[in-house]
Amino acid sequence: MDCLIVDHPLAAARLTTMRDEKTGNAGFRAALSDLTQMLIYEALADAPSVEVTINTPMRAHTGSRLATPPLLVPVLRAGLGMVEQAHAMVPEAHVGFVGIARDEETAQPVPYLESLPEDLSGLPVFVLDPMLATGGSMLHTIELLVARNATDITAVCVVAAPEGVAALEKSGHPCRLVVAAVDEGLDEVNYIVPGLGDAGDRQFGPR
Numbered sequence: 076m077d078c079l080i081v082d083h084p085l086a087a088a089r090l091t092t093m094r095d096e097k098t099g100n101a102g103f104r105a106a107l108s109d110l111t112q113m114l115i116y117e118a119l120a121d122a123p124s125v126e127v128t129i130n131t132p133m134r135a136h137t138g139s140r141l142a143t144p145p146l147l148v149p150v151l152r153a154g155l156g157m158v159e160q161a162h163a164m165v166p167e168a169h170v171g172f173v174g175i176a177r178d179e180e181t182a183q184p185v186p187y188l189e190s191l192p193e194d195l196s197g198l199p200v201f202v203l204d205p206m207l208a209t210g211g212s213m214l215h216t217i218e219l220l221v222a223r224n225a226t227d228i229t230a231v232c233v234v235a236a237p238e239g240v241a242a243l244e245k246s247g248h249p250c251r252l253v254v255a256a257v258d259e260g261l262d263e264v265n266y267i268v269p270g271l272g273d274a275g276d277r278q279f280g281p282r
C-alpha cells in the first residue's frame with residue numbers, strides 16, 4: 076500500500092499542538108484544520124488536471140482545474156474537524172458521511188450513520204479521520220465504499236499506529252494512506268501512543 080508521510084516543519088508544529096495535553100478544544104480544532112489543509116494539499120499533488128480556457132483581463136489563457144474532484148467522506152465524529160478545511164481546498168467536491176463509534180470495551184467499530192452516493196465508479200474518495208488505530212473503523216468505511224464500486228480510496232489521517240497501517244495493507248483494498256505521523260503503537264486499550272488521546276473528545280467533549 077502506498078503510504079505518504081507528510082513530513083514538514085509546519086505539519087509537525089500543528090501536530091505537536093494537537094498532541095499537547097494543555098491544548099484546549101478550540102486550539103485542537105484550529106490545529107487540526109490547519110494540518111488538514113497540508114494533508115489535502117499533499118494528497119492531491121499528483122491528481123490529474125484538465126485544461127480550461129479563460130480570459131485574464133489581458134488576454135485568453137489556458138489554465139487548469141482538477142479533472143475529478145474527490146468525494147470527501149468524514150468519519151464522525153472526529154473527521155468532522157477535517158471536512159470544512161478539506162472542502163475549502165476542493166470547493167467543487169461532493170461530501171458523504173459515515174458515523175462510527177468504537178466500542179470502548181472491545182475497540183470494535185459500531186457504525187451508526189451511512190450517507191453516501193450509490194455508485195462511486197470512477198470517483199476518487201478521500202476518507203477523513205484523524206486517527207487510524209486498530210484500523211477497524213477505516214476498514215469498515217473502506218468496505219462501504221468498495222461495495223459502491225470505489226476503486227481509488229485515500230485515507231487522510233493525522234496519526235496512525237503501525238497496527239492500523241498493517242491492517243489496511245493486509246486487507247488488499249484499493250487504498251493509499253496520507254498521514255502526518257506513524258506512531259509507536261497501541262496501548263492495552265487500543266489507544267495510539269504517544270498519540271493525542273481521543274480525537275473526538277478533544278474537539279467536542281466526551282460522548
Ligand SMILES: O=P(O)(O)OC[C@H]1O[C@H](OP(=O)(O)OP(=O)(O)O)[C@H](O)[C@@H]1O
Nearest residue numbers: 152153176177206208209210211212275
Ligand atoms: O482504528 P480504530 O481502532 O477503529 O480507531 C480509530 C477510530 O476511533 C476514533 O473514533 P471514536 O470511535 O473514538 O469515535 P468519535 O470520533 O466519535 O470520538 C477515531 O476518530 C477513529 O474513527
Ligand SMILES: O=c1cc[nH]c(=O)[nH]1
Nearest residue numbers: 208266267272273274
Ligand atoms: O488513540 C486513539 C485511538 C482511537 N481513537 C482516538 O481518538 N484515539
Ligand SMILES: [Mg+2]
Nearest residue numbers: 273274275276
Ligand atoms: Mg472518540
